[in-house]
Amino acid sequence: MTSSLVDRPVRRFLTLVAGAAIVLAACSGSASSPSASESAAAPSDSAAASSAASGSGAASASAGANLSGQITFLEKWPDPNYAPYFQKVVSNYEAANPNVKIDLQAVGDQPIKDKLRVLAASKQMPDIYFSWAGDFTKKFVRGGLAADLTSALQGTDWGNSFVPAALQAFTYDGKVYGVPIDLDAKFMVYNTKVFADNGIQVPTTLEDLLSACDTLKGKGIQPIAFGNQYGWPAIHYLTQLNPYMVPATTLATDYEPQSGAFTDPGYKAALQALIDLNTHCLTQKANGISHESAQAQFLAGKAAMQYVESVEFPVFTKAGGASDAIASNWGFFKLPAPKAAAGDANVLEGAPDGLLVNPNSQHMDIVLDFLKYLTNQSNAALLTKMNGWLSPVKGSATSDNAFPQLISVLDEINKADGMAIWLDTVTNINVANAYLNGAQALLDGKKTTDQVMSDVQAGAAKAKTEVGQ
């Protein structure tokens, strides 16, 4: 949004100020020399400050660089638990680069989906903006709204500082379009005390999970807290179930908008598994409950499990506000695969979130410099410390800055064959919508698995024509 309209008056003002300074300096003669030397000293001060701020061993390019201008940065974490990290990094960067102003905006997870489209339609893309991996990002790439960052990220020191899989999630046709900012994976979090009290082992198959649910239900405990008001929580079950049920190559073909068919019987089996989970385990009438309300039920010890993202893990810790009863009694496991699964049981649901860059940015130098700063070793470690998230930067999580469960998440990610990106962002919007609406109708008993699959197939057909044109 650094349009020339905004820039021009500013530039004119600066010219005026500069002009006035010259005139004043000329008039005041020798008296002006101290102030002149002061202003001359300023840049070196700021360079010193920036190198100090970037810390030891940091790969920031900001030290010494004489950058000036304003850039906009749109992300999706207005939550007071997470926003301070971004505010802090931005203000540190601004302190190190006094001529740079970063306009940081945070809008929530749901609103950013339409905000980005409104900005795209009105040609007002921020310089740096949040995006999910998958077709959500590819859409910006297709529209020429995401800068090709290959030369900055492929084979460079900066690029090599990331876990390869994280960078891979934002690489399409051999070109890198996004800077991964966090690592996220989906797990079933469970109350270890409730499991122990009721003699339940961590289930290793989907069938085990269903029977564990029956046991819990028999004792009057809600097995899995579930709120599906906006549809994505059900989609997250399907994100993991689809790769379990459908062979990997078929899945990859179907998730591409150019070639999606969704005729494999595995997709229907995945929907059936969701129905089974719903009858045995999940909170009923979940379409009227938000994910956060459901979480409150788990946090109050009234539900034994909840299916959550690892970026949500901090809420189960003492620092995140959980009670002792939860904070010292929680663990997690991967949603188990069914015994006879046609797909890959070793795929883990999750994806890195990333930041894309507006190719028409007026200040590409600042943008890249800031992104390098944001993902340097010390800021990545700070992300884990302040927000309890895993960073895609190698070696940034240690027992010093991460709680034990977070370290275990890293092990799980390393063990997995691959990551399954969220079904509603990896697929084309037509397919995603068919799934989002279909899953809600399925849970409500308003549609059968056949009906949902034919909606999905129709969505895939529509996606083909839209992308093909």
Added chain:
Amino acid sequence: MTIAARLRNATQWLYVLPALLLVVVFVYYPAVDNLRLSFFQWSSFSPKESFVGIQNYQDLAADPVFWSALFNNIAYAVVSVIFQVGGGLVLAALLEEFVAPRLRAFFRTVFFIPAVMSLTVVGFLFYFLYEPNFGIVNQFLTAIGLGDWTHAWLGEEGTAIWSIIAMSQWQSIGYVMVLFIVAIQKIPRELYEAAYIDGATRVQAFRRITVPLVQEMTVLMLIVTISGAFLVFNEVWVMTQGGPNNASHTLGSWLYKSGFFNDQLGYAAAIGSVIFLITFVTSVIQLRLTRGRTVQF
């Protein structure tokens, strides 16, 4: 025409020009451009607009969500007319007739407060009222033995839109009521006194004096609530975002969802044109029906 008259004419135009320009640039131009865009297919992500003729309108006619959204708008309008306009008038008359003057201001404030509350706050409040497990509505129903009537109010296709409409009535009735109170206070008291001397009951006075004499306000409120009902967006977006399974969309929210989630801006423009047509026609009809019936006291 004399030169002076022509000059006067020109000056008149000069005076209205700024306002006219504003209206043309910010109202008529977008409306016309929207109509043009509805014949194209384009998305937020690609600047390329391809002409598709009336394809968007054909798709619209075949789109079940469009029809259910239209139905939801009509339901919104009907319920709002009954509860806001009808209920607001009755409430206003009751307050003016039966409540001691000292208490009137108190009740007026009580009924008006919801209208000044932020919709986001109201949305949260009603989310918790409607929550299926611990929400007050279901708990109340269970407590009085009507456990079978409990629903996931916002989460079921059959109840979602009605729950939103109910919230809207709660929020707006006080606003309409206050406007009716103003209209009722303008009616000379002598008319009522004369009627009571002739033996009229309060109900008769309401029907024969109050209702006819606030007609102007009634018409205004009808126009406002009906066209408001066809423009409803915020309520739906805050409460359900059109879910579950697109059951609670109104034309406004379906327009937004089509344009900015489904990346079909041309289709969204077509929905916009339909909304414009509906509100335009209703306003014209209502204004025609009520032209020149102003009452002067």
